[in-house]
Amino acid sequence: MTPISLNDLFLQETLRDPIAFYGRLREQEVLSHFTTGETGVWIIATTYAESIELLKDARLINDRSRIAVPGTPPPVVGRALAAFSQNLLGVDPPDHTRLRKLVSKAFTPHMIEQLRPRIQQITDELLDAVQETGTMDLIADFAFPLPLTVIAEMLGIPISERQQFRAWTQALLASLTSPQHEEAGVAAAEAFISSINTLLASKRRHPGADLTSDLLRAEEQGDMLSENELITMIWQLVVGGHETTVNLLGDGMLALLQHPEQMSLLQHNPDLLSSTVEELLRHTAPVLFAAVRWASEDIPLHGQVIRKGEMVRISLCAANTDPQQFSDPTVLDITRQVNQHLAFGRGIHYCLGAPLARLEGQIALGTLLRRFPHLHLACQPEQLEWNPFPYLRGLKALPVQF
Template identity: 40%
Template sequence: MTTTQDPVTAAERCTADFRRNPHPVYASLRDTAPVCPMKPPHGVETYLITRYEDARAALSDPRLSKDMYGAMDAYRRIFGDSSVSLDDNMLNADAPKHTRLRRLVNSEFTPRRVEALRPKIQDIVDQLLDACPTGEPVDLLPAFAFPLPITVICELLGVPAEERPHMQRLSTTVAQTGFSKESKQAQQKAEEDLHSYFTQLIARKRERPGEDLLSALTEARDKDGGLSENELVSTAFLLMFAGHKTTAYLIGNAVHHLMANPAQLRAVRENPELVGPAVEELVRYDGSVESATFRFATEDVEIGGTRIPKGALVQISLLSANRDPRKFESPDEFDVRRPGNAQSGHLGFGHGSHYCLGAPLARLEMQLALTTLFGRFPAIAPADPSAEAKWMEVPFPAFRGLAELPVVLCPES
């Protein structure tokens, strides 16, 4: 067992060069320091895991807790007190609480229940693309990639259409994690507003329940006390937040890489059975969740021959694990026909008890978005083919996504 004595700062993971192409940095870490200490901007001792096998093991290791209350001091230093009321949900819980909370919503996200949403999601996709201009530049992120998943999750939760833009603005503010005083103040205000909004929406659902998930959860809360009032509010927030940014950035990444690989795009167009494998390969190749949410060590833990001390935070790079040549042959190649269905082993949706609840929904949204977009606009092209892609910059990597996606939609090639 080894203990690395020379921590790596997070600076090189936050530069513009790293955001453009983080994979060389991760490749180096996998070879030289697969479990390495970091000094991130929030100042809390953190260990970064980059190899596939180590990452997979860590994602299901019960000694690496997701219970934020067990790491409250570290949590407050990173996110602040205002986040606590919105984070009392399954994402930040261990068994048995995690099991109880997940069970309440699990039935709504089975492949069968999600498949029943296909006509509604297709209708949303069509309406968004109908509104996009053709033959002139359009940024596909705000025009298509972002409104699609937020509209779908709002439909599931029963959020009125006229209130969705407000929800999206608040969600965007919460997601833009920063460490400046101004950034934290903006986040705190957005978190307080979201908590207030969902509290009021739940009250309305009690008065006039509908055929939506939030009405069902509210009924379960009132009928058998299956969750507390704050757990109900926080669960609504989690479903909205987790079902929005991750899928939005994933759609943007997918469109970008398919346009950059015309042979792969042509294969998907000509072979509809490749759409499913293509989505899995896109999640593996450049997924939208760069790192899993924080865990903290409840005791000394050895991973990959390195001791992680009790109380330390652990960050697991899914992006790096999915490019590990120890697991995937030629991992830096984008191949929708990856042999042996190797895409299915990726960690893009996590692993273990915290495996992404919304994975079936994200897969369906991706499939419908890509098949419809490229089917209606076979000559889609970057607005400026010579321009370099602009990736969003964040204080520490959590999401991996484009800052913009300017394209020209052309119905004919």
């Protein structure tokens, strides 16, 4: 197999068919090494079992500051995201334990289930707005506003700010792909931080029944939440609370449209919604890689050595299509019962928002197919474009008719 380059990760061909790309890596080139700046980067596309071992490996840490030379900016992550490095995915215990505890109660299955009526209401309102037109961009008109509205309401973010948060998120993600986007990413980060500071000041004056106010109350009660941690936490909840679910809904609906027999099966058997969402999470790879890890010591692996200080990215797509774990892994099967996929990661950094993403996926897809039973693509599949983000997989637009 011809060695891959870092740019290969966000080619349209790769994003269009990640199962084939990462499947080839898993079978032929488990470890791919690149050099970015002064730091080595390892892409690991391995088996399901070994992926779990690596996700739990104490030698692979999330907090680069524990091994970095002071003052060195994080490579690849870039200047734009450096201000948000103290997020849940960028720290290790005990800080991770402390920070996660502060927000975990809001994301328990029980608490998330209480959001069902409101998520259903938002879903219906979005579909009401386009019903008479007979067409929509499923991303801009539905997959994006639904999860963003939900997480914004949970955080107490004013309606006027929500659209701008999406633009800032996109600019920050784009800054990961090339230096030409870095300045726009830095500007977006500064604007994002300014907006969050305004939100925090408002909630300090007028606290409400929202997660931001809860975090501020925790701060007042001495839970050691620094100002930077507050800002970073809200940023991560905004980004993590909508960006990946946008991809789940967009990628998932495209997969169903391209597999009409599966879509028909779901329409006639709505009790399959839960297993459908799990299969779409596994098969469509809305998140291609686990969070960044850093080698805290030299780690021998598959005849090579990951050096201390090097970045490690573990392919969730490769793990989730491992034939040793999943029967017919390249096949989309919404009736699949044995489906312990790794789309939300594994270990202490397992996705906090998993219950929310699952519920949003079930309500959104179920309602969409019930209300628009003749939904179909309004373009040729080859005309669709993917956002060139190497670690997430999401469509720029998904035009549909109904």
